[in-house]
Amino acid sequence: MKTSRTRRLGRALAVLTLLGATATAAQLAPAPASAATAPLQSIVPVPVSVTAASGVTFPLVSTTKIYTQAASAPAKAVGDYIAAVLRKSTGFALPVADAPATLPADSIAFLLSGAPSSVGAQGYQLVSAASSLVVRAQTADGLFAGAQTLRQLLPGKIESSTVQAGPWTIPGATILDYPRFGYRGAMLDVARHFHPVATVKRYIDQLAQYKINYLHLHLADDQGWRIQIDSWPRLTTFGGSTQVGGGAGGYYTKAQYTDLVNYALSRHITIIPEIDMPGHVNAALASYAELNCNGVAPGLRTDTAVGYSSLCISKDITYTFVADVLRELTALTPGPYLHIGGDEASATSQADYLTFMNKVLPLVTANGKAAIGWHDIAKATLPASASPQFWGTGTSDSGVSTAVSRGSKVIMSPANKAYLDMKYNASSPIGLSWAGFIEVQDAYNWNPGAYLSGVGEAGVRGVESPLWTETVSTPANIDYLAFPRLAAHAELGWSPWSTHDWNTFRVRLGAQAPRWDAQSIAFYRSTQVTWDTGGTTNPGTCADQAWSSAQVYVKDNVVSHNGHKWTAKWWTQNEEPGTTGQWGVWADSGAC
Ligand code: TNX
Numbered sequence: 298m299k300t301s302r303t304r305r306l307g308r309a310l311a312v313l314t315l316l317g318a319t320a321t322a323a324q325l326a327p328a329p330a331s332a333a334t335a336p337l338q339s340i341v342p343v344p345v346s347v348t349a350a351s352g353v354t355f356p357l358v359s360t361t362k363i364y365t366q367a368a369s370a371p372a373k374a375v376g377d378y379i380a381a382v383l384r385k386s387t388g389f390a391l392p393v394a395d396a397p398a399t400l401p402a403d404s405i406a407f408l409l410s411g412a413p414s415s416v417g418a419q420g421y422q423l424v425s426a427a428s429s430l431v432v433r434a435q436t437a438d439g440l441f442a443g444a445q446t447l448r449q450l451l452p453g454k455i456e457s458s459t460v461q462a463g464p465w466t467i468p469g470a471t472i473l474d475y476p477r478f479g480y481r482g483a484m485l486d487v488a489r490h491f492h493p494v495a496t497v498k499r500y501i502d503q504l505a506q507y508k509i510n511y512l513h514l515h516l517a518d519d520q521g522w523r524i525q526i527d528s529w530p531r532l533t534t535f536g537g538s539t540q541v542g543g544g545a546g547g548y549y550t551k552a553q554y555t556d557l558v559n560y561a562l563s564r565h566i567t568i569i570p571e572i573d574m575p576g577h578v579n580a581a582l583a584s585y586a587e588l589n590c591n592g593v594a595p596g597l598r599t600d601t602a603v604g605y606s607s608l609c610i611s612k613d614i615t616y617t618f619v620a621d622v623l624r625e626l627t628a629l630t631p632g633p634y635l636h637i638g639g640d641e642a643s644a645t646s647q648a649d650y651l652t653f654m655n656k657v658l659p660l661v662t663a664n665g666k667a668a669i670g671w672h673d674i675a676k677a678t679l680p681a682s683a684s685p686q687f688w689g690t691g692t693s694d695s696g697v698s699t700a701v702s703r704g705s706k707v708i709m710s711p712a713n714k715a716y717l718d719m720k721y722n723a724s725s726p727i728g729l730s731w732a733g734f735i736e737v738q739d740a741y742n743w744n745p746g747a748y749l750s751g752v753g754e755a756g757v758r759g760v761e762s763p764l765w766t767e768t769v770s771t772p773a774n775i776d777y778l779a780f781p782r783l784a785a786h787a788e789l790g791w792s793p794w795s796t797h798d799w800n801t802f803r804v805r806l807g808a809q810a811p812r813w814d815a816q817s818i819a820f821y822r823s824t825q826v827t828w829d830t831g832g833t834t835n836p837g838t839c840a841d842q843a844w845s846s847a848q849v850y851v852k853d854n855v856v857s858h859n860g861h862k863w864t865a866k867w868w869t870q871n872e873e874p875g876t877t878g879q880w881g882v883w884a885d886s887g888a889c
Contacts, residue, residue, distance in 0.1 A: 306375040321641075333828040334829055336450045337468050339808030341784050342508060342791035344446065344474035344513035345799070353469025355425040356453065358403055359389045363395035366409040371437030374563065374603075375407050383451075386815075388460035402428040405447070407440045409433075413473065417649040418508070419685065420475025423447065425467050439475075441565040442508050444743035446472060453717065453811025453829070478745070480759025481790035482511035482569070483783065485775075486718075488518035488580075489601070490540050496772050498560050503779070503818065505564035513569040513636055513669075513761060519579035519598050519606055520783055523548045524570065528621040529585065536580035536597070541767055543599040547766040554629055562631070569669065570626050573638025574619065574646045575653045589616055602768045604643030610653050610815060621661055627664040635661050640671035640688065650679050669708065675700045684758050687749060688712050689730050698751030706758035709745040715786055717764040717778045721821055726770040728778055737823045741785035741802055744794060760790035780813060780820035781806055803827070855886075862886045 337347050363380050376393040384391050397407050412422050421434040421443035432443035448501035451469065454461045483504050485492065492500075500841045501512060516524045522536035525548060537548035549557065561568050578588075579598045586594040590609040606614045626635060636659060642650050654670075654677035661668040662680065672685040675696030679685065681704030685697050697707055709715065712732035719735040720728035746754035762783055769775060779816035784806060790828075803826045812830035813820050822828055853863040856874065863874035863883040874883040 300509030311757055332807035334804060335468070336452075336808075337470055338801075339800075339805045340446055340449050340472075341805050341809060342470050342788035343796045343805060345793055346469045346473045350426065350469030350471070352871050353425075353427055355427065355430045355467040355469060356403075356463035357383070357389070357405075357463075357467065358388065359387075361389060361391060361403045361405060362401070363391055363393045363405055364400060364406040365393060365440075366407065367395040369409055369437070372407050372409055372440055375440045375444055378441070378563070379405075379407075379447065382448060383455065383839050386455050386457040386461045386858075387458070387463065387465055399430050400431070404429045404431075406431045407434075407444070408436075409435065412439065415473065415475065417475045419479065420473075421446075423470070423472040423474070425450070425469050427469070428465060437508070438565050441505075442474070442476075445506055445508055446474065448506065449812070453809075453813075454815050456812045456815035458815075460799075476508065476791045477793055478757060478759035478790050480511055480761075481509045481787060482513055482708065482759060483509050483717075483779075484513040484515060484571075484710075484761055486515040486518070486764060486765035486769075487523050488515050488521045488540075488573075488766075490542075490766040490770040491521060491523060491537070492766070492775075494549065494553050494557055495549065496775070497557055499772055500775060500779075501557075501561050501564050501566055503776075503816075504783070505566060506812075507784055508791050509783075509787055510566055511569055511632075511634075511759075511761070511762075512566050514569060514641055515571045515573065515638075515763075515765075516579060517572045518577045519603070520601075521546045522584065524554055524572075524626070525549065525551050526622055526625050527551075528625065529581075529618065531584040532581055533769040536584035539597050541599055541601055542770075544770070551629060558629065558631065567632035567634075568630070569632060569634045569636050570630055571636030571638055571669075572622055572626065572662060573640065574657070575608040575650065576604060576606055576640070576642035577638060578608055581608075581618075585618075588612075588618060588677055590592065599747050604641045605640060607644040607649075608653070610645065610649035616651075616656055619657055623657075623664055627666060630666070630825065634669050634684075635664065635666040636686075637661060637674070639674040645779075647676070654669055656826070672697050672707070675705075679703065679705050681705055684708050686710055686761065688716075688763070688834050692748060693750040697749060701752050701756035705756075707749065707752055708758050708761050709748060710761045710763050711743070711748065711882040714740060714743045715760065715762050717782055718766070718769065721823065723734070725821075726740075728775055729765070729767060735779055735782065737785060737803075737806070737825050740782040741789070741799060743789070744797070745789055746794060760786055762786040776819040777821050780818050781809065781823065781826065784809060858889060861888055 334472040337349055363376045365376035380393050382831055400406055412435055416434055416439055418436055419438045421432050421439040423432050423443050423446055432440055434440045451465055521540050522532040525533050533548040538546050540546040558568050565805055582589050583594050583597045586592055654674055658668055668683040669686055672687045675685040679700045684706050685700050686708040687697055688710050716732055718729055719732050720730050721736050722734050743762045746757050807827045808829050858874040866882050866884050
């Protein structure tokens, strides 16, 4: 392979750039040789800055203690949470206690003091040194984000639910980190196929690992109504009794839903309930004849057609119904948002749609909540507190840009980038394809802050990954469509755009595989990514020519090629071992 000096220099400079503006020389220090991908180079979403402390490690050992900010219940909860994660696989006791003034040896601490102000309300600083690992933040949200990074600094088997052999070594480093957008969401459609509480909790745990802080639940659609509403009980007892394909459906009682809300909050995730209206309402129309303009209830539907149902815009009872539902939802919702749907209302005339939204948007505000709606709601004149959620496949929408010019912020879910229910390719066993196929690189390669015309970074509230469930009925189905694309979206929502780089992202993504395997996440093993095996040996033996031109190698990866063993000195792609020169990226360690 021809490798001119200029090309190699260019590549070296590219590496420095992709490590981000705040990268330091220490970041380029050799990483520990044992792991498949060095932990400091495998964090998703990539932190704002990572500075390695050369030659320093923090060992997690049987005598390690976890200390949290004295007298802070939220900080203690973060300590208890991470202790529970780490105890399972290490078997260590890991007691959690209030932090003393001076930390003893072998401490992990979560402190609400001393963080640089740049961490803001959701960020953190993590310093791992020989005898302590200290996370500092201004809020428990920030401490929790730091705890997620801490998990990723340990080998993937830390995620195992059974005791594994150590050693559990964390590289010495200083990490400074805070999010690009305050809103990082995922949406789960529990209407098309009902997903029970345990499945949603499992998803919440998965989301939390990637610093996602909102879970939007699509609670009602044509095929089912999934949340108990006391003033309209048949919505669930009848309207919740089926789902796509004709299965039994189901719904959350208020107690179950509250349990979910609280579980999410314990993972620093706020649930946003969505009732889709005025379209997507067949389950409600089937449950109550009086909600229909003709007074006749249609039958329940289990097909996947859209755009045929509408609330009756001219009837007063429609607004009694909506007010009741929003009032009861508000009582279940500690978070700031209610989602009112508003998409694909093809059975509602344009004039009726505007009449409806002009009556319903103020009802949301009257409940003390801010409205979110699919971006179709921007056909109405929105209050600045309302957020349109963009789900189109183009890059402009005049309603959305007008709303932004009036002070609204957009949630970015472009269907051809962010929809988790799209197939990866033609052979994906589940998923839809109306917005196209979305491979991992497609899911990653777009800039939410510069995507829609007239909508700059400041007009964006954040990124959300919707998972519609027409074809999704099991936890394994969720895993397969969400992973790895959810991690790509999480990085778009959290990490500064200056760090955006597919070639480093795919390496960091590949390093998640042992974690997902340990958690039994049935992810899609895209061929665009080289998935780490989780072993402590590097790929390649002399019996097996392990070098592949299609692969990205990070520093210290060892491969065999042409009868020699080679160690990557640098980040490299397409650089054939054995091509030497001033900028060569492979060190020859001799014949096999
Ligand atoms: C469009 S996106 C819909 C949903 C479907 C989805 C399937 C949106 C706001 N509406 O009703 O489930 O496509 O991808």
